Amino acid sequence: MANSPTGDSVLARLDRVLSTFSAADSLLSAAEIARRTGLPPATAHRLCRDMAELGWLESLPAGYMVGTRLWEMTNRSAPTMKLAVRARPYLSDVHTVMGQHVQLGVIEGHEVLFVDRLSAREAPRIHGGVAGRLPLHVSATGLVLLAHASPEFRTFYRTFYRTHHQEAAPSQIISEDRLEQVRQQGYCAQTGVIEREVTGVAVPIRQRGRSVVAALGVVTDDDDVARRPAPWVQMLQIAARGIQREISGRT
Template sequence: MANSSTGDSVLTRLDRVLSTFSAAESLLSAAEISRRTGLPPATAHRLCRDMAELGWLESLPGGYIIGTRLWEMTNRSAPTMRLAVRARPHLSDVQAVMGQHVQLGVIEGHEVLFVDRLSAREAPRIHGGVAGRLPLHVSATGIVLLAHASAEFRMFYRSHHDEKVPGGTPTIAEDRLEQVRQQGYCAQTGVIEPEVTGIAVPVRQRGRAVVAALGVVTDDDDVARRPAPWVQMLQIAARGIQREISGQN
């Protein structure tokens, strides 16, 4: 397939097609993909057909869904998936005790990408899920990652995300991020969902670099008042993940 008349490469067009799918809209017709990507209908139909033949998409009576080929390759080789696999037993331990949402996030661009999440029936309904994204400064998991990013990255992020949570409290001021670094965790309530608290701690590699953040999301009122027991459990799990990804026994 040659480049388009607009100069878009084949890979760019493939990425535009794949980016149209979401958890809420997992089945799309070629016509809808054409509309969302801006690709000519004939081009969108051809790309969808070719991607289905390769397993990138799967053709169904109502349109196309993401194919299993992507899932297969991602699980086999992506570093984030290897991290999620090694961390899963520790997330399971935390979730079994806390009975709430437990999630693992990494920095992806200017967002936190949630590479794994375990939930319980009693846990509150919250936004997103595995492979979901949020701006770094709106979740406890993201703030932990932002706090441990380089000074240059933090300055650049603040210059592009000068926002405040309800009540006017700056979430990304440097003194706030310094507090998170010093105390070893972030806790905040009501930023995304009312009366829902997020607590997160850093996950480090052997060289002490922060590579992920481990968090819990709950509507338990006691968490905001007494975060210490929750933080301690998360830190124990984070050290377990560190041993796994650092190859320590």
């Protein structure tokens, strides 16, 4: 399928176009897309026009946005979206009681991908959002997923961070002792890894009571949570068990 001067396939070029969009840059001109992707302007214009005709992009006077066709296809078939839909009532229950950020995350590559999040006006400002990503070790949600990943993946993650980042992930956070502690106690609580004085608490979600497929977490600046996480953990675990019944009882 390599039919471009650079050897890129059509699919690779489409992926490059879609990857230019983000929450901060949801509307881009074809010229800006060409600049960000490195595609020739004529090629970028043609791809954007064709993608808009298919509904993958939406054409507006000021440029292009990601179209509803992709949203429709993703919600209809992607396993992560099905998980988010089934988990949403339980996130809502936790959110109503806690009044803080409540989020659902899965491992995607070497990061945690947040497939859903509910926030409150009083909650602290934090990094990321729905469809946002973070290194696994910097959030409690991600650290729960890392702790329950295979030994081979945990080794890969440490090696990856040493290779691709100037500063390796703090050894005390991703040490086997720390990850074993998370597995044994059934939750992760950590403060100040990204935002100072902000605490994350998270618990695992299992498929049919066995393998961990997601993590449910809350993020707050309530000082009492760092000192006494047990009530928050209990509520998250009740919600996690409800989600587990949803995803294990239906296919």
